Amino acid sequence: MDYYQALESKSVYVIREAYQKFNGRIAMLWSVGKDSTTLLWLVRKAFFGEIPFPVIHIDTSYKFPEMYEFRDRLAKEWGFELIVASNDHQLAQGMGPSTGMKLDCCTELKTNALKQVVERHGFQSILLGIRRDEHGIRAKERYFSPRDAEFQWDYENQPAEVWDQYNSFLREDEHYRIHPILHFTELDIWRYVQRENIPIVDLYRSNNGARYRSIGCVPCCSPVPSQASTVAEIIAELETSTQSERAGRAQDKENLYTMQKLRSLGYM
Amino acid sequence: MQQTPMVEEQIQSVFPIVITGHVDHGKSTLVGRLLYDTGTLQSERYQEMVQSSCETSREDEFAFVLDAFEEERRRGITIDTSQIFFSSKLRPYVIIDTPGHREFIRNMVTGACYAKAAVLLVDATEGVQEQTYRHAWLLSIVGIRDVCVAVNKMDAVGYREERFQELRTSAEALLEKFGLSPSAVVPISARHGDNIVGPSDNMPWCRIAPLMDVLDNLHYTPIEEGAFRFPVQDVYQKSGERILVGRVESGSVRPGDKVRLLPRGDQATVEKILSFPEECAPCARYGEAVGLTLSGADAAVTARGTVLAHGELPRHGSSFAATIFWFFGEYSDGDAVTIRCATQAVEGTIALRQVFDPAQPEAELPCDLICVGEAAHCTIETRGDLVCDDPSLLPEMGRFVVEHDGIPAGAGIFR
Structure with missing residues (x-):
């Protein structure tokens, strides 16, 4: 078994565990970025081409046009149930990245939008495409991570996770965040995308000497200088880069512990 | 499918190493130092570390690279296990940092079970301490054979060779007690970078x-190479077929192989090995998550928890000798628990035979209770049959997790 097959098998095992434990009450969060698109591909692997649960896209209304186009195209091609969720109330009030603290905008338009859709559908578990190497806080995540009714992450009291035995005991109003690609690095994702030929939004490819390394909302993402316009070139670029992946993400930079605050509040 | 054999050949597997040892013996500092000296600390994370060190009035605190929680930095401790990737000149690593405090021992176990080798840190001034013992014992239970002892803070003892030799002897003696022998004992100073990536003046x-x-x-x-084991994870219905999904935990299987369905013992034949996007695979090997279809199998014996086996068959029964380790809450002799071994889950009880603290293995504790940080030799009694193997031959089927009140509270290996 080669290295990427090992990474893949681990993810497929986690996805199947989640499906077995939360059948009918499970959904996946898809940001349309490279990581959650890879996760979507792994879900298809786990169920032999099918995606047997809804796929949620949290729409802040500030995403790139390319992302909306890609989202709708893939949903059609791969044939899955797409739930588009927004915090309509806050959007109507004019919430946006320039209204105040970015932390508040992320909390309202992402975290609270997710909270609303989880409540509306009664989901008990959500698959997410986060990775340990993204951030020091994410490095401490479990594969199965319980969240309380307020979506709080009790990170000082995480349950043990030993030998692929994932805790799934559900207290009232709790839900689980499930992280099947936690062990992939950014470079692993790109090498796996190349190996499996997974479709990826064009924003990651260099256009006029710059590309996005991490994508989200238009106002909070900056491109990085790059000539890499193919997956192979992106891989070659990352092999020598010492910049961090989220360098272009504005919300991380307000305060040293923004990421921890966002995650403890239920951010993905 | 786009094939890229060139890339595949160059990719080396990431080698996972866990860093263990007593509180404040320098585990997180060592990890930060390894990243810095090998040039793999991303410039942003380095700057964040310097800024945070400054804000908490410390010298450049390499531990902050991993201790990312605000509470961890304020209190200067590690609460939860963390993983970080870096590369030496030879190969890529994932370093698993673990907390040294006894109350966070479940986080240490969580980290250790991903590792293939360990570094056990010993503080040159303090020497072997309580958690040095407990962590060393846990490594032996988790099945890590390669343990490298690093005698840290050599700067604090004037880099004296005699002190190092003393500690080397005591570390070797400690590991020997638990059936381990160190791969090496190395004198270092993580804070100052002595003997980490190059020799020290x-x-x-x-x-x-x-x-x-x-x-x-x-x-x-x-x-x-081993007898075939495939614990059924789930059963999917697709195009009129029953697909058994799961992961090959040992050996390999091919279409046409005859397998036993345990614990009941029926026999069936493997028809197809399913994957995606390719429809069928010629073989499924150790570690692969696949789907299998069988012929001649009764639907009743192909549910989650059934173990498909061929070659030498595993044990099955309802009473097993075991050694357990407790990391959450406490257990009173006779309480109901769930034993989880691979995809099996059975209700049962634990009869505690001999309770001890791995930090003081000679002192026996009362046999009616086991608490966080303690271990026991015991007998597991289960209500239904459980299938298992010798952990030294087939680790994935020789170990289990104990769930108490719905929470993973202990782990163990069959004897």
Whole structure:
């Protein structure tokens, strides 16, 4: 078994565990970025081409046009149930990245939008495409991570996770965040995308000497200088880069512990 | 499918190493130092570390690279296990940092079970302490054979060789007690970078290779040759077929192979090995998550928890000798628990035979209770049959997790 097959098998095992434990009450969060698109591909692997649960896209209304186009195209091609969720109330009030603290905008338009859709559908578990190497806080995540009714992450009291035995005991109003690609690095994702030929939004490819390394909302993402316009070139670029992946993400930079605050509040 | 054999050949597997040892013996600092000295600390994370060190009035605190929680930095401790990737000149690593405090021992176990080798840190001034013992014992239970001892803070003892030799003797004696022998014992100073990636001018007497070279020389061979074991994870219905999904935990299987369905013992034949996007695979090997279809199998014996086996058959029964370790809450002799071994889950009880604290293995504790940080030799009694193997031959089927009140509270190995 080669290295990427090992990474893949681990993810497929986690996805199947989640499906077995939360059948009918499970959904996946898809940001349309490279990581959650890879996760979507792994879900298809786990169920032999099918995606047997809804796929949620949290729409802040500030995403790139390319992302909306890609989202709708893939949903059609791969044939899955797409739930588009927004915090309509806050959007109507004019919430946006320039209204105040970015932390508040992320909390309202992402975290609270997710909270609303989880409540509306009664989901008990959500698959997410986060990775340990993204951030020091994410490095401490479990594969199965319980969240309380307020979506709080009790990170000082995480349950043990030993030998692929994932805790799934559900207290009232709790839900689980499930992280099947936690062990992939950014470079692993790109090498796996190349190996499996997974479709990826064009924003990651260099256009006029710059590309996005991490994508989200238009106002909070900056491109990085790059000539890499193919997956192979992106891989070659990352092999020598010492910049961090989220360098272009504005919300991380307000305060040293923004990421921890966002995650403890239920951010993905 | 786009094939890229060139890339595949160059990709080396990431080697996972866990860093263990007593509180404040320098685990997180060592990890930060390894990243910095090998040039793999991303410039942003380095700057964030410097800024945070400054805000908490410390010298450049390498531990902050991993201790990312605000509480961890304020209190200067590690609460939860963390993982970080870096590369030596030879190969990529994932370093698993673990907390040294007893109350966070479940986080240490969580981290350790991903590792293939371990570094056990011993503070040159304090020597072997309580958690040094407990962590060493846990490594032996988790099944980690390659343990490298690093005697840290050599700067604090004037880089004296005699002190190092003393500690080397005591570390070797400690590991021997638990059936382990160190791959190497290395004198280092994580804070000052002595003997980490290159030799140290402060220890001209030292003829032991730097820690990074020692780690680069560790090798791990997975048990790929072995009797076939496939614990059924779930059963999917697709196009009128029953697909058994799961992961091959030992050996390999091909279409046409005859397998036993345990614990009941029925026999069936493997028809197809399913994957995606390719429809069928010629073989499924150790570690692969696949789907199998069977012929001649009764639907009743192909549910989650059934173990498909061929070759030498595993044990099955309802009473097993075991050694357990407790990391959450406490257990009173006779309480109901769930035993989880691979995809099996059975209700049962634990009869505690001999309770001890691995930090003081000689002192026996009362046999009616086991608490966080303690261990026991015991008998597991289950209500239904459980299938298991000798952990030294087939680790994935020889170990289990104990769930108490719905929470993973202990772990163990069958004897």
